[in-house]
Amino acid sequence: MLTIVIDDAVVEADRLFGALGKTIIVPGRDITQNAQHADALIIRSRTQITAPFLQQHPKIRFIGSTVVGLDHIDQQACAEAGVTLYTAQGCNARSVAEYVIVQIVAYALQQQRELESLTLGIIGVGNVGKQLQQMASLLGIQLILNDPFRQQAESNFPHTSLTELLAQSDIISLHTPLTDAGDHPTFHLINSDNLAYIQPHSLLINAARGDVVDEAALLSRHDLQLITDCWSHEPNINSELLAKSQLATPHIAGHAWDAKYRGGFMAAQALAHWSGQKSPEYTPHSSQQPPILASGKTPLEQLNSILQQAYPFFLDDQTLRNSPDAEGAHTFEHYRRHYPLRREWTELSVTNKLLTEITYLWASRLRFRL
Secondary structure (H helix, E strand, O other): OEEEEEEOOOOOHHHHHHHHEEEEEEOHHHHHHOOOOOOEEEEOOOOOEOHHHHHHOOOOOEEEEOOOOOOOEOHHHHHHOOOEEEEOOOOOHHHHHHHHHHHHHHHHHHHOOOHHHOEEEEEOOOHHHHHHHHHHHHOOOEEEEEOHHHHHHOOOOOEOOHHHHHHHOOEEEEOOOOOOOOOOOOOOOEOOOOHHHOOOOOEEEEOOOHHHEOHHHHOOOOOOEEEEOOOOOOOOOOHHHHHHOOEEOOOOOOOOHHHHHHHHHHHHHHHHHHHOOOOOOOOOOOOOOOOEEOOOOOHHHHHHHHHHHHOOHHHHHHHHHOOOHHHHHHHHHHHHHOOOOOOOHHHOEEEOOOOOHHHHHHHHHOOOEO
């Protein structure tokens, strides 16, 4: 029987992994201290997998990460140790894209702009970027895309240079992995050399990784609107950036319940296949939340009302912002581990009695239940 050590933030862990072996469920930061007898680890981003750790635990043959980021895992060390590594790529793409769409709609309303008049620049058009591209397109938002890897791989990919994108976009949303090597490293991709291209009053959203942005350089721009979900040196975040952000959240853009369940399910599937066992069934819980009743007169006001009721991100902001400095890191981590229930829009119903025809169309395209 396999011994499987699992991060306690993996939702439905017993239901997904219980039939595959003996499960030991502990906080992510404690996994490496509880891995002495593990055959497999199921982790999230707070567990660091290094070469020394693998050398000390030769019994581990499988590691499944239920998140998409890879900067917490030494992939080369896994390969050299003969450890099968699985990462749940794409599991939280919809959750992150929804987070960004909420901010775009709120920005449009604040700026008194129609969605069709806005230009969204997406930097990194992988799983999340493609999901965001699709949603934004369905709302009529103009798009500029930047992804040098897709440009190299796809002759028809509409790639725009980074400086052109920064100069032409009303909203810039980051969705790259964090890398510091290769042809296109993303460490401090947004930096003092190119920040000047961004037009005043533009909105910059970081829901990728904190170090994709040079925070010190960013703070020199006093005329931008900032939405910050990812930070350098998490959970010890930059208090000045916190103060300057219109919305500040503790790296939870991808934390919808459905995204976390999907990541765990994908890892359980991979472990079952690797160990020659029967895969679990995909059986997420149905949402029990009451229907959303839109308010507002214009289509944009109504859409904003729907999105703000779907999940109130401002409460995440208040929790982080109102934490005393001495407890900031603790609050950041505690909130991520005890995140309120948030469902993806496909699980939420909207009462359509008062909706304008345009709002109904938008809500339908965003896959709310109507």
